[in-house]
Amino acid sequence: MKRFYTAVDVTQTDKGWQVALDGRPIRTVGGAPQTVPGSDLAQALAGEWESQGETLDPKTMPLRDMVDYAIDVVAPDRKSIIDNVLAYGDTDTLLYRADPDEPLHTRQLDIWEPIVTSFEAEHDVNLVRVSGIVHRPQPPETFAVLRAKLEQLNAFELAAIQAMASLAASLVVALSVTDRSTAQSLWQAACLEEQWQADQWGHDEEAEERRLKRTADFLKTCEMRIFARS
Numbered sequence: 413m414k415r416f417y418t419a420v421d422v423t424q425t426d427k428g429w430q431v432a433l434d435g436r437p438i439r440t441v442g443g444a445p446q447t448v449p450g451s452d453l454a455q456a457l458a459g460e461w462e463s464q465g466e467t468l469d470p471k472t473m474p475l476r477d478m479v480d481y482a483i484d485v486v487a488p489d490r491k492s493i494i495d496n497v498l499a500y501g502d503t504d505t506l507l508y509r510a511d512p513d514e515p516l517h518t519r520q521l522d523i524w525e526p527i528v529t530s531f532e533a534e535h536d537v538n539l540v541r542v543s544g545i546v547h548r549p550q551p552p553e554t555f556a557v558l559r560a561k562l563e564q565l566n567a568f569e570l571a572a573i574q575a576m577a578s579l580a581a582s583l584v585v586a587l588s589v590t591d592r593s594t595a596q597s598l599w600q601a602a603c604l605e606e607q608w609q610a611d612q613w614g615h616d617e618e619a620e621e622r623r624l625k626r627t628a629d630f631l632k633t634c635e636m637r638i639f640a641r642s
Contacts, residue, residue: 413467413468414466414467414468415464415465415466415467415468416433417433417434417461418434419433419434419435420432420433420458420461420462421435421458422451422454422455422458423437424451425447427445427447428447428448428449428450428454429447429448429449429450429451429453429454430445430446430447430448430454431446431454431457431458431461433461438457440479440480440483440484441480441484442480442483442484444483444484446476446479446480446483447483448479448568448640449566449568449640450639450640450641452638452639453475453479453568453636453639453640456475456635456639457475457476457479460472460473460474460475460476461473461476474629474632474633475632475635475636475639478568478571478572478575478633478636479568479571479636481571482567482568482570482571482640483567485571486567486568486570486571486574487567490563490567490570493570493571493574494559494562494563494570496574497562497570497573497574497577497583497586498555498558498559498562498583500577500578500581500582500583500586501550501554501555501558501583501584502547502549502550502555503547503581504539504581504582504583504584505580505581505582505585505602505605506524506527506528506582506584506585506601506602507528507539507540507541507542507550507584508542508544508545509521509524509541509542509543510543510544511543511544512543516605516608517543519604519608520604520605523601523604524601524604527584527585527588527598527601528541528584530588531584531587531588535557535558535561535587536557537551537553537554537557537558538551538554539554539584558583558587561587565641566640566641568636568639568640569637569640569641571636572633572634572636572637572640573586573587573637574586575629575633575636576589576630576633576634576637579602579626579629579630579633580598580599580602580630581602582602585598585599585601585602589634589637589638591638592631592634592635592638595630595631595634596631599627599630599631603623603627606623
């Protein structure tokens with residue numbers, strides 16, 4: 413689609429902030445006003461529109477897609493989204509580790525255990541670590557605490573947390589992101605096993621391209637979380 417607008421503006425309404433193209437406020441795919449809770453997120457959305465050339469490229473507008481998802485899908489059905497997010501905690505990558513006699517286990521302890529113990533202290537919960545592939549459920553009281561915390565988030569934060577947990581296969585990682593620097597280090601931790609295998613057996617060019625794409629997606633999603641609560 414060719415660019416159909418000249419001016420991109422951010423305006424404040426009684427319900428939040430909106431981006432307008434040539435004075436016309438943007439709507440979501442579902443037809444709702446694309447209103448966001450803070451000016452930082454609105455400015456970031458405006459930046460996506462301003463950076464477009466003569467032809468619009470939807471792939472360069474991930475925040476727009478996430479905001480539409482938050483408004484059209486998350487907000488009307490928060491319970492289902494929270495249930496989905498909590499499911500990542502039951503199979504969290506950082507909690508499922510190699511057998512203790514394997515070299516990978518030591519590496520996982522070095523990288524993952526500080527993150528998990530810090531998470532437990534911050535949220536006052538206990539998490540079950542597992543060696544091997546046999547599933548062990550997390551304590552119900554842990555999920556009760558995490559559910560209560562998720563219920564306090566707005567729809568935009570929830571959408572970001574869901575995406576981060578999916579990309580990292582880890583609720584611990586998703587909820588531990590506080591800023592851009594922690595996002596990068598936590599993503600590297602989430603990719604530990606993938607990086608370990610590559611170091612052992614060699615790097616595959618296509619796999620590396622996929623990982624770079626996922627890395628970019630994760631960091632952009634983290635921006636959504638940070639902007640949504642600012």
